[in-house]
Amino acid sequence: MLFFSELLGRWPLQGVPVKLCASPVSWHQSPSSLLTIPMARKPLSPISHTTYTTQCCNEEYEIFQGTYSSLSFDHIYRGQGLAYTPGGPQPLITSYHNHSSAKLLQLIPPSGLALCMAEPDSNTQRRSGALAALRWQGFRSRSSAAPKEKPPIEMPLERTLPRPPAPVERRREMTEDEFWKWREEEPKYEDGIKWTSLRHNGPAFPPPYEQLPDNIKFYYNGEIVTLNAEAEEVASLYAKMLDHKLTRDETFRKNFFTDWKDTMSPEVKKVIASLDQCDFREMAEFGYFFLDGHKQRIGNYNISPPGLLVGRNSPNRGKLKKKILPEDVTINCSEKEVPEPPPGRRWGQVQHNPAVIWLASWKESPPEKLKYMMPHASSKLMGENDWKKYEVARSLKHHRAQIQEQYSKDWDSEDKSLRQRGVVLYLIDKFAFRVGNKTKDGMTTDTFGCCSLRVKHVTLHEDHKGETKKVEFNFMGKSSILYKKMVPVEEKVFRNLQQFKEEKGEKGEVDLFDQVNPQVLRTYLKSLMKGLTTKVFRTHIACITMEQQLKNLTHHHIKNKVLSFNEANRKVAELCNHQRTKTELHWSDLQDKTEASTDELSLLKKKLEQAMQGINTEELKSDVKRKDDELRKLDVKSRMEENKQLNLNSSNLYYIDPRIIVAWCIKWGVPVEEIYTKAQRDKFAWAIHMNNENFEF
DNA sequence: CTTTCCCATTCTGAGACCCAACG
DNA sequence: CCGTTGGGTCTCAGAATGGGAAA
Incomplete structure (x- = not known):
């Protein structure tokens, strides 16, 4: 639960994590009936006005008459959210998202601050961040309502960059007590005056548009047309949506074309008469690559923005994922077709390696691991790999019986490492285990696979529910997903497991198969069949099943x-x-x-x-x-x-x-x-x- | 109408596996 | 010589996201 006082210190509310309180009555001054502020499902058109009247504090107020709809923070920053209150139109500060509604729990005059809290259902929580707040000034009851004269609101939408410097002074957030104290002591302003001091940083703007490099062309009727900067920016917005079905929608096209024309210079306007003749395809710059001249989709072309690592149980969670710059990126492409780096920047490296399929790579931290821009799953290269994978898995059927025979023999071997290998392979072949590579201490989550199983992960049951010889697995697998199953096994496997366990005594944290590791296993599998690895078994078994x-x-x-x-x-x-x-x-x-x-x-x-x-x-x-x-x-x-x-x-x-x-x-x-x-x-x-x-x- | 359910798609973290270098 | 290590490459993994529609 975030208290009202805390909210004030964090205005505006973007990105504020808020936990919901099951009973949000702690800050209630007086009971008030709930007021639901209904949300429009689709953004309303600017001309539609709706009046909502409802009960609050046993008095009737006219709440809104306005053009609000799916207001996001984005809208608010731009000053597009307006609430028409009895006192006139006021900027609306809220985190409404479409799909959500909020219950207004309390209006707190005279400051006119109202807090809306979303119901704690999972959807509103998920979609709107659980809490919406609304600053509503000029709150008055209908009886004493000021004449409905809407004073013009000055909303400077255009600001000159750069933004004003942020205030240096750090202010401690008020405690709840302090807040109420302040509320009691605050000077009573005369009508029309709300404050003596007001300070903030203004809205945050999206990064400015970067013009397309010179080699990207726009075509009209097959001819290259150079667009003026503003028209290019708008055109690129359309280009981004080329795959969207709306670009075949008549109204969508008409509206876009009208607005686009407004941004064209007179010369350009003279040339472009019909949207049908426009070829934006090159302008949809990102998301595609050309393999031997054929257009293919890219799987991931957005470098993840800087943020804090959200891992699955990763010891690195919360660590900073640094901002990746062009200088950190290696490009892989053919020699004469190096992509243009962003203006004023350069690529870290450019290579022309036809032996790999990645298009770009960069080191992401933590952990220091290379990330790749790869072709889309639908691309030729990925499709081929997919096909090859299944062909290998398919060919296992010709060797499987022999392999099974071999590892069954190993169970009786004098050599303990062979016995272990035989059991490991049995588990892989029978239960489709992953191989279980070594995890770096401290760097990665402790998760396990076949070779890395520890003594405590395996429990043996001689006699379980009337059935004999059952093995219970209980360990964290890939992505920290619990593997917990009770399965019957071959007598000899059971005896071997029993022996491996006994050797280690009470030490549960010890590797069960101390004589086998993924590397050894790999070499062995390779000798059994071309292309055979542990994961081939997994694929094979899945397909057969x-x-x-x-x-x-x-x-x-x-x-x-x-x-x-x-x-x-x-x-x-x-x-x-x-x-x-x-x-x-x-x-x-x-x-x-x-x-x-x-x-x-x-x-x-x-x-x-x-x-x-x-x-x-x-x-x-x-x-x-x-x-x-x-x-x-x-x-x-x-x-x-x-x-x-x-x-x-x-x-x-x-x-x-x-x-x-x-x-x-x-x-x-x-x-x-x-x-x-x-x-x-x-x-x-x-x-x-x-x-x-x-x-x- | 609002709220909840359902689902496809995207996102990015986490493994497997290869290979060269190392000891 | 041979097992081990670590970087590089590609595959696999559930969560997050967000549209749409049923309830």
């Missing part, structure tokens, strides 16, 4: 094809342990409910049994039935919730050979569009193009 699951769907079960597809997909996600970690709020509620219902049901059943001897059991029977139904419904719901914990996206994007899906789609007459989204179809264009009905993984 998917194919099998889809095959199991008979005509009878295939009524809802998309649903059955998801079911199969889910199996793969489960195998790969792909989860979403967001805690669903109602998840625990549901469990509680189920538990309570179960208790009630058993109680009712008991009652029924006791009453059986009597005659009047009908009522009880129906009670039992009702409760039973209720429980069944809850069960279905909870299973649905459970499924929500799985993340199907990763397996779909990275593990399941799209050719399996395409073949399945053809076989059952399911349009690919029903299975893959637009972005996925782009990524898997290579597989869709192959269109092979008989594909078998």
Whole structure:
């Protein structure tokens, strides 16, 4: 909870993290009825006026009549937010976002400051930052309202840069007590006077437009036309949206063209008569690259802005991610086509390496790791790699039996390192574990994979729920996702694990497989099959599983094809342990409910049994039935919730050979569009193009 | 109308794996 | 000679974002 007093010190509110207080009554002076300020769903046109009248403090006030809509901070800074109050129009300071509404909890005269607080539902919190505040001056009741004369408001929209220097004095924020003290002691101003001193830094402006380099041209009717600076800026805004469907919308085009024309110099205006003849394509500068002359999308062309590192459990979280300058960037391109660095800057390095597919790289910190600008998943280069990956995974089927035979033999070896290797490989082959590279101490999160498993991560159960020989895994995997599963294993694997554990005694933090590391394993796998690595197993198993699951769907079960597809997909996600970690709020509620219902049901059943001897059991029977139904419904719901914990996206994007899906789609007459989204179809264009009905993984 | 749910897409962090250099 | 290390490259990972529509 951020107190009102604190708010004042932080005006305007951009970027202020605010926690919601469950009962925001702590600063209430007097009870007041809630006032909802409705939000327009779509930005209202400037001419539309709406009047909202509502009850507050048991008196009726006219609250707004104005042109507010999806007001963001951005709008506010530009002074576009206006509230028409009884005292006349006033700038509105709020963090409204469309999709959100806020409850005005209290109006605090006479300063006219009002605080609006969003309801603590997840959406408003997420979208609007939980708190909206509104400064409303000239607050008066209707009875004493000043005549509705709207004084012209002076809102200097144009300022001369540079901005005025920030005040040097650092001011401590008031405590709540201090705030109220100040409020009591503040001088009573006469009407029309609000303050004696007022200081701030003015609005923040977006960076100025940078003109396009000379080699970027705009064409009209096939001819190069040089636009004046202002027209170019506006044109580039349109160019950015070329892929947007709105650029085929008549009104959108008409409106843009009219406004664009206003920015043209007379000479340019004379030339450009129709939008249809305009070719903006080159002006959409970023986001594309040309591979042997063919236009391809770039995956990530925005360098992430400086900020604080938000890692998943990373020891570096909170550390500064420095601003990346052109001088930090290495460009990879062909020799005669070096991109123009931003004006007045230069590239750190330019190289012409055709052996790699990245377009630019820079070192991001922390941790000191290279980042790359890469082609988009839909590009030829990425598509080829994707295809190659699946071909390798596919070829594993010719070697798998032999590999399994080999590692099974290793379980009996005299050599402990061989026995360990055999067990490790078994786990990888059976449970699709990641290899588990060494993590740098202190630099990265402690997460684990097969080779790096520690003694405490593995629990052996000789006899578990009547079944014998079960192994329980419990460790943090990639991205700190918990891997917790209980699985049956081969007798010999079990004995070996038992022995490895025993050797280490009570030391849970010790590596379970001390004789194996990813490097050794890699060399070994390489000798078994060309291109074989640990992750090939993961891909292979995922594909086989998917194919099998889809095959199991008979005509009878295939009524809802998309649903059955998801079911199969889910199996793969489960195998790969792909989860979403967001805690669903109602998840625990549901469990509680189920538990309570179960208790009630058993109680009712008991009652029924006791009453059986009597005659009047009908009522009880129906009670039992009702409760039973209720429980069944809850069960279905909870299973649905459970499924929500799985993340199907990763397996779909990275593990399941799209050719399996395409073949399945053809076989059952399911349009690919029903299975893959637009972005996925782009990524898997290579597989869709192959269109092979008989594909078998 | 507001609020909540749902989903596709983007974002950027975190692994795997390769290879050359090192000890 | 051979195992280890660390930088470089590409793949995989869930969260954040934001549009749209159902409730």
